[in-house]
Amino acid sequence: MAEFLKVDDINVYYGAIHAIKGISFYVNEGEIVTLIGANGAGKTTSLQTVSGLLRSKTGSIEFCGERIDHVPAHKIVERGLAQVPEGRRIFLRMTVQENLEMGAYTSSGSVSEAMDYVFEQFPRLKERRKQIGGTLSGGEQQMLAMGRALMSRPKLMMLDEPSMGLAPILVEQIFEIIANLHKNGTTILLVEQNAQMALSVADRAYVLETGKITLSGTGKELAASEEVKKAYLGG
Amino acid sequence: MADFFSQVVNALQLGSIYALVALGYSMVYGIIMLLNFAHGDIIMVGAYATYFAVCQYGLHPLVAVLLAVLISTLLGVLIEKAAYTPLRSAPRLSLLITAIGVSFLLENGAQLLFGADTKSMVKTPLISGTLNLGGVTVSLAAVITIVVSVIAMIALTFLVQKTKLGKAMRAVSEDMGAAQLMGISLNRTISFTFAIGSFLAGIGAVLHVGSYFQASPMMGSMLGLKAFVAAVLGGIGSIPGAMIGGFAIGIVETLVTVAGLSTWKDGVVFAILIVVLLVKPTGILGRPMVEKV
Ligand SMILES: Nc1ncnc2c1ncn2[C@@H]1O[C@H](COP(=O)(O)OP(=O)(O)OP(=O)(O)O)[C@@H](O)[C@H]1O
Ligand SMILES: [Mg+2]
Numbered sequence: 001m002a003e004f005l006k007v008d009d010i011n012v013y014y015g016a017i018h019a020i021k022g023i024s025f026y027v028n029e030g031e032i033v034t035l036i037g038a039n040g041a042g043k044t045t046s047l048q049t050v051s052g053l054l055r056s057k058t059g060s061i062e063f064c065g066e067r068i069d070h071v072p073a074h075k076i077v078e079r080g081l082a083q084v085p086e087g088r089r090i091f092l093r094m095t096v097q098e099n100l101e102m103g104a105y106t107s108s109g110s111v112s113e114a115m116d117y118v119f120e121q122f123p124r125l126k127e128r129r130k131q132i133g134g135t136l137s138g139g140e141q142q143m144l145a146m147g148r149a150l151m152s153r154p155k156l157m158m159l160d161e162p163s164m165g166l167a168p169i170l171v172e173q174i175f176e177i178i179a180n181l182h183k184n185g186t187t188i189l190l191v192e193q194n195a196q197m198a199l200s201v202a203d204r205a206y207v208l209e210t211g212k213i214t215l216s217g218t219g220k221e222l223a224a225s226e227e228v229k230k231a232y233l234g235g
Numbered sequence: 236m237a238d239f240f241s242q243v244v245n246a247l248q249l250g251s252i253y254a255l256v257a258l259g260y261s262m263v264y265g266i267i268m269l270l271n272f273a274h275g276d277i278i279m280v281g282a283y284a285t286y287f288a289v290c291q292y293g294l295h296p297l298v299a300v301l302l303a304v305l306i307s308t309l310l311g312v313l314i315e316k317a318a319y320t321p322l323r324s325a326p327r328l329s330l331l332i333t334a335i336g337v338s339f340l341l342e343n344g345a346q347l348l349f350g351a352d353t354k355s356m357v358k359t360p361l362i363s364g365t366l367n368l369g370g371v372t373v374s375l376a377a378v379i380t381i382v383v384s385v386i387a388m389i390a391l392t393f394l395v396q397k398t399k400l401g402k403a404m405r406a407v408s409e410d411m412g413a414a415q416l417m418g419i420s421l422n423r424t425i426s427f428t429f430a431i432g433s434f435l436a437g438i439g440a441v442l443h444v445g446s447y448f449q450a451s452p453m454m455g456s457m458l459g460l461k462a463f464v465a466a467v468l469g470g471i472g473s474i475p476g477a478m479i480g481g482f483a484i485g486i487v488e489t490l491v492t493v494a495g496l497s498t499w500k501d502g503v504v505f506a507i508l509i510v511v512l513l514v515k516p517t518g519i520l521g522r523p524m525v526e527k528v
Binding site: 048051052053072073074075076077078082083085089090091092093094098101102103105106148149152 | 399402403405406409410412413414415416417418419420421
C-alpha cells in the first residue's frame with residue numbers, strides 16, 4: 001500500500017520555541033492513524049504544519065506522492081487534504097449553510113450534492129441550516145466543523161481533538177461518525193487526548209511527547225503498552 | 236418647513252459621503268484589524284483626479300468620474316500591497332504607524348505636486364442645477380449624492396452577504412487560519428477588500444467634489460478622521476454600523492451648524508468619539524470583543 005501522507009523529519013518553531021523536534025510519520029491510504037499526547041506535546045502544531053499554516057525548517061511533507069511543504073495553505077485543500085481544526089473554528093457569524101459553502105470554496109463538484117451528503121451524515125445540521133453558527137451547541141458546532149471539512153470531499157481528513165469538551169454520549173457519536181467516514185473510503189489522521197477512544201478505532205498510532213515521537217505501533221499494541229496505559233489511559 | 240427640509244437634505248448629503256468613507260475604514264478594520272489612516276487621503280487623490288481631468292484636461296465629467304474612481308481603487312490596492320502586506324504578521328501597532336506614514340506621504344506628496352492651495356471647481360461644477368421636490372428646491376448634486384450612496388451601500392450589502400467573494404471576506408475577517416483551510420486566499424481576499432473600500436472612497440471623492448467643488452492636500456485628513464468617528468460610532472467592523480454612523484455624523488454636524496455654532500462642528504464630532512469610546516467602545520452595532528477560546 002502506498003504511503004498517502006508522508007511527513008519526514010519536520011522541525012517547527014514558534015520564534016525561539018522549538019515545538020516539533022524532528023518528527024516523521026506516515027498515513028497509508030484507507031487507514032485511521034492517530035496522534036496522541038499530552039497538552040503541549042505538539043499535536044496541533046503537527047497538523048497545522050501539514051496544512052501549510054505553519055512551516056517546517058527541515059525535512060519534507062508529501063501527499064499522494066507530491067511535495068506539499070511549500071504549497072500555500074489555501075492550495076492544500078484542493079489537493080484533497082482537509083482539516084477539522086482544534087476548537088472547531090467554525091465561522092460563528094455565518095449560518096450553518098454558509099459555513100458548509102465555505103468548506104466547498106475551491107471544490108469543482110456540485111455543492112448541493114456535497115451538502116446532501118453532509119446532511120445525510122449529520123441530519124441535525126439540515127434542520128438548522130439557517131441558524132447562525134455561534135448559536136449552535138458545542139456538539140452541533142463540532143458536527144458543523146466536520147461537515148464543513150467534508151464539503152471538499154477530502155481524500156484525507158485530519159481531525160484535531162474532535163471530542164474536546166463534549167459529553168460522553170456525544171463523543172461516542174462523533175467517533176461513530178469517524179468510523180463511518182472511514183468505511184466510506186476517507187483516510188483519517190486523528191489527533192486526540194482521549195487516548196482510549198482514539199486507540200480503539202485506530203489502525204496505527206503515534207505517541208507524541210514534547211515535540212518528539214516516543215512510541216508508535218498498531219492501535220492494539222499501544223493500547224496494551226504499559227507506558228501508554230500509565231501515561232494516557234489512567235493506569 | 237422648506238428650510239427644515241433643505242437642512243435634512245444637507246445632512247443626508249454630508250452623511251452619505253461620511254458613510255461611504257466610513258465603510259472603507261470599517262471593512263479594512265474588520266479584515267485585518269487596521270485603522271487605515273491613509274483611507275481619507277484616497278478621497279483627496281480622487282478629488283484631485285477629478286479636478287485635473289475636468290479642469291486641466293477638459294475631459295467629459297463622466298469620464299473624469301470613472302477615471303477618479305479607478306485611480307482611487309488602484310491606489311488603495313497599491314497601498315495595501317506595498318505597505319501593509321509585508322507586515323501581515325507584524326504587531327498591529329507597526330501596521331498602524333505605517334498607515335499614518337502613508338497618510339503623511341500622500342498629503343505631503345500632494346502638496347509638493349499640486350501646491351498647498353485649494354483648487355476650486357466652482358466655475359466648472361461636475362453636477363449643476365437644482366431640482367424641485369414638492370415645492371422645495373434642492374441641488375441636483377445633493378440628490379445625486381444621496382441616491383448614488385444609497386445604491387452603493389445596497390450593492391455592497393448584497394456583495395458581502397450573497398456573493399462567494401463577499402462570504403470569503405467575512406470568513407477571513409472571522410478567522411484567517413480557518414479561512415485558509417477552506418482554500419480561501421488571504422492575499423486575494425484582503426486586496427479585494429481594499430479595492431472595494433477604495434472604490435467606495437473614490438465614489439465619495441467624486442461626490443464630495445460634486446457637492447463642495449474643491450480639492451486640497453489636507454482635505455482627506457479631516458474627512459477621513461470624521462469618517463473614522465462615524466465608523467467607531469456605528470461599531471467598527473460593522474458594515475451597517477458604518478452607514479448609520481456616517482449619517483449620524485452628517486446629521487449632528489448639520490444640527491450644530493443650524494444652531495449657529497458652525498465653528499464647533501469639528502469639536503462636537505470628536506466629542507462624540509470620546510463619549511463613544513468611554514461609554515460604548517463597540518459602538519451602536521459593534522459586537523462585544525469575543526476572546527477566542
Ligand atoms: N502560537 C504559539 N506561540 C508560541 N508557542 C506556541 C504557540 N502555539 C503552540 N505553542 C507551543 O508549542 C507547543 C506545542 O503546542 P501544540 O498546540 O501543538 O500542542 P498540542 O499537543 O496540540 O496540545 P493540546 O493537547 O493542549 O492541544 C507547546 O509548548 C505550546 O506552548
Ligand atoms: Mg492541540
